[in-house]
Amino acid sequence: MSTLAVKGERGVYVRGVDAWPMSSSDEGRLSLVGLGLEADGISLAGRRAARGADRVFLEAYTAQAPQPVASLEAMVAADVEPLDRAGVEDGDVIVDAARGGHAALLVAGDPLSATTHTALRLQAQEAGIAVDVHHAGSVLTAAAGALGLSHYKFGRTTTLVTPQDSYFPQSPYEVVQENRERGLHTLVLLDVREDGSFMSAAEGARLLARLEDEQGEGALPDEREVVAIARAGRGDEAAWRGSLAAIQELDAGEPMHSLVVPGELSPVEEEALAAFATAP
C-alpha cells in the first residue's frame, strides 16, 4: 500500500494487486494479465486482478488464447471483450475504460512480450492511469526449456513473416547466420496472420529454404538440422528434430508452432534433445 501513480511523473509504475491502493485513485487502473501457454495458465494474482476489473478485454491477435472465450469468462467471472489488432494498437478503447475505473487486458503468453502492449502501457501511464502487470509463461522462455536447450546459448530471436507481394523480410536469415557463426541457437517464431491463421512449422521451414535460395550464404542448406515445437507449454506439446528438408514435410498438428535452428549442442543438450524431440 505504498506507491501511487502520479500523472506525468517519470518512472512511476505501480504493479501488483497488493501494492495497489484500491480506494485512492481517481485516475484509473489498467491490469495487463498474461494467460500463459496452457488452459488455466493465468496466475492466481492475474486472475484476481481481472476479476476485480469493471471491463475485461482480450488481445487475440499476436497469439492464440490458450482457451475459448467462454472458458475465460467463467474464469474471471465477467464478460470478456475480444479486441482486434486496431483496437489494441489504437489503445483508446482500453484507456477510456480504465479511466476513473479499472480495466484488464488479457494477453496470451506473457503480457509484455509484444511492443504493442508496451505502447499501451505508456499511453495509460501518460493519462495518469496506474498499470499493474501479471506475468505468465511465454514461448520465449518455454521453448528452450521444453527442448532442454540452455537459455544461455540462444542468440537473438527472430520472426518469420508471411511474404506478401514483393514484401518478404530477409532479416531472419541474417539472424540465424549471425547466431550460428557464434555457435548459438535461434528461436524462430512464426507469423500470426491478419486473418487469424497461424504459420505452420512446415511453412516456416519452406520459407527458411526460400531464404537460403535467395541469400545463398549457406546458413540454411537442406540438410541443416532444425527443431520444430508445437503447442509449447500445453499438455499436447510435441517436438521434432530433422533436416530442414524433412521439417518442410512435417504435419505438426494444431497451432501454435515454432522453430529452433540449433547452434553447437553441448553433450547435455544433445541428450535432452534426443529425449524430448522425435524424428519427423
Next chain:
Amino acid sequence: MSTLAVKGERGVYVRGVDAWPMSSSDEGRLSLVGLGLEADGISLAGRRAARGADRVFLEAYTAQAPQPVASLEAMVAADVEPLDRAGVEDGDVIVDAARGGHAALLVAGDPLSATTHTALRLQAQEAGIAVDVHHAGSVLTAAAGALGLSHYKFGRTTTLVTPQDSYFPQSPYEVVQENRERGLHTLVLLDVREDGSFMSAAEGARLLARLEDEQGEGALPDEREVVAIARAGRGDEAAWRGSLAAIQELDAGEPMHSLVVPGELSPVEEEALAAFATAP
C-alpha cells in the same frame, strides 16, 4: 487423455493436468510447477497439479521463492519440503517420491529455465515417470518487457558469478562485447550464492567494472549506460538507468536484482526506458 509415458521410449513427454490419465500409471508422475515472479504468480493449472501431489518439494536455491513457505503451503494445501542444491541436483529424493505416486517440485520463476530441472526431467523420464510442466513468468522474459525493450534486440544472456579465490569467469564480458558490437542488449543475471544471499545490482556493476579493468577492450567503460532492475515482476518492481559508475553506488533494495547493458535503443525503446526507469 491420450498419451502415456512409456519407460525408455524416446520422445515421450506427457504434459498438462488434463492430458494426464490419473488412474492408469504404475510408474508415477512428477509435476514441475513454476511459481512465477510475484506472490501468487503460480498458474491455476500449476496449483491444481501441486494440490494433487502426494509430496510437494520446493527448489529454493536458483532463485528466491516469491512468497514464504507457509504461504505456499496454504496455497497448495500440503506440506512443502524445501530442498537444498544437492537435494535437487541429485534428484533421487524427488524421483523416489514420484515413483508409483505423484510428486511436485515448485520452482521460482519458470520451472525449466535452469539446466538442473532439465536433468531432473530426464532422470524421471528414464525411470518411466511421466513429467508435466506448468510454466510461469520468468525474469528472462519479464525484464525486457518491464523496461520496454524489444525481445528481438537481446543477444545472449549471461550470469555474473561471485569471484572465489582465483575463480572469476570472464565470459560475461565477452557476451556484453559481442552483443554490443551487433547493437544488441544484454541481460545480465546476478549470482545466487551458496549461502542463499543474492548479488545486488551495485555488486554486479562493480564486477562489470572489474572485468573491464582485467579485459580492457572498452566494452564497459565507467560512463557506459547500464540499467538495473529490482524485483522484476513484483508489485514493488523498480528500475534505474545510469552510468556503470553510478549503478555501482545504487541501493536497489531487496533482492532479486538484474542488470541490462543496452545496445542501440530505437526511439520507442528510448521513450519506454525514459518512462520506466529513473536516475540512480
